[in-house]
Amino acid sequence: MQRVVQRVISYKYLPLNPSSLIEGAAIPFDCYIKRFGDYVIIIEAGTIISKNLLDKIDKNGVIYILKHDTEKLKVYREPYENGNEIILHGLHTEEMVDTVSKMSHMLSQINGLDEKLEVVYSVTSNLLEAIFNKKDEKLPLEAIQESATQLVEHVSIDVKTIHVMLNRMPTDYTTHNHSTNVAFLSVILGKALGLTKEALVEIAFAGLMHDIGKIRIDKEMLLKPGPLDEDEYELVKGHSDAGYGILLDNGITNQKILYGVRFHHEKLDGSGYPQGLRGKMISVFARILGICDVFDALTTKRTFRTNYTSFEALLLMKKEMNSQLDESYIDAFIRLLR
Numbered sequence: 001m002q003r004v005v006q007r008v009i010s011y012k013y014l015p016l017n018p019s020s021l022i023e024g025a026a027i028p029f030d031c032y033i034k035r036f037g038d039y040v041i042i043i044e045a046g047t048i049i050s051k052n053l054l055d056k057i058d059k060n061g062v063i064y065i066l067k068h069d070t071e072k073l074k075v076y077r078e079p080y081e082n083g084n085e086i087i088l089h090g091l092h093t094e095e096m097v098d099t100v101s102k103m104s105h106m107l108s109q110i111n112g113l114d115e116k117l118e119v120v121y122s123v124t125s126n127l128l129e130a131i132f133n134k135k136d137e138k139l140p141l142e143a144i145q146e147s148a149t150q151l152v153e154h155v156s157i158d159v160k161t162i163h164v165m166l167n168r169m170p171t172d173y174t175t176h177n178h179s180t181n182v183a184f185l186s187v188i189l190g191k192a193l194g195l196t197k198e199a200l201v202e203i204a205f206a207g208l209m210h211d212i213g214k215i216r217i218d219k220e221m222l223l224k225p226g227p228l229d230e231d232e233y234e235l236v237k238g239h240s241d242a243g244y245g246i247l248l249d250n251g252i253t254n255q256k257i258l259y260g261v262r263f264h265h266e267k268l269d270g271s272g273y274p275q276g277l278r279g280k281m282i283s284v285f286a287r288i289l290g291i292c293d294v295f296d297a298l299t300t301k302r303t304f305r306t307n308y309t310s311f312e313a314l315l316l317m318k319k320e321m322n323s324q325l326d327e328s329y330i331d332a333f334i335r336l337l338r
């Protein structure tokens with residue numbers, strides 16, 4: 001059950017709201033649309049964007065650019081940005097929110113399930129990237145909720161879909177991809193455990209937000225090669241309480257989500273943090289998130305080690321972490337991924 005890293009190269013593409021195109025100006029990068037699973041150039045670099053062209057593109061709802069053209073996008077958009085707004089990694093949070101709001105329209109025009117899943121993953125992870133980069137603690141809750149809803153709608157637990165998902169997940173660690181992965185995995189596990197649809201959307205939301213407290217932590221520390229020293233570790237450990245506080249500040253009152261985020265690093269034997277809770281004191285959501293968090297961390301490359309395969313990760317979790325993680329959930333995961 002290895003992740004096939006090369007299967008999809010689509011995370012090289014970034015969805016872009018067509019309204020980012022500037023009428024009357026030459027575009028310095030190629031733009032793509034998705035057709036039958038492939039990215040097809042719709043506008044070549046150097047083309048002057050006419051009103052006609054804009055109208056035509058708008059019907060498609062979303063276009064894509066290559067991620068490595070982000071700098072060009074930034075320069076292209078710069079004269080049109082106002083004040084302090086900075087384009088971070090290609091997209092404003094506002095633009096991503098707009099793209100998310102078009103997601104159901106985009107999805108209604110796509111036939112294949114894999115394709116739909118691909119759009120949900122891509123839009124969701126780009127939304128989170130914009131949120132994490134902007135470090136604005138005022139969260140676009142509606143967009144996060146829409147992503148969570150679409151995710152539950154499109155993730156199913158048949159073997160094929162799970163394979164597609166695992167293959168789709170990038171193995172390079174970034175907080176936004178990790179959070180997207182944890183949300184997807186939590187929905188898969190939640191579906192296997194028979195959670196209601198409402199609970200699935202809640203767990204998806206919690207998965208997307210479980211590490212939101214990390215927006216308060218220096219990115220360099222998060223990506224530091226090698227182990228953290230004691231002080232740094234203490235700072236990083238603060239992210240679960242910080243995330244809980246950020247969600248409260250944003251008006252989230254759902255306790256399943258709040259406790260899921262706050263306690264996703266608690267361990268059954270009391271060795272976790274922030275409170276050293278034990279056994280059943282740790283909520284179902286926190287236990288689901290905790291398992292998916294460990295699974296994704298192990299199957300992702302880090303600066304100090306390479307990634308485990310899904311099989312190796314589950315074996316390690318089953319054999320060495322069964323006093324810390326809920327074994328019945330690990331078993332459910334193993335049955336699913338078998």
Ligand SMILES: [Fe+2]
Nearest residue numbers: 210211264265
């Ligand atoms: Fe975490």
Ligand SMILES: [Fe+2]
Nearest residue numbers: 178210211293
């Ligand atoms: Fe995490």
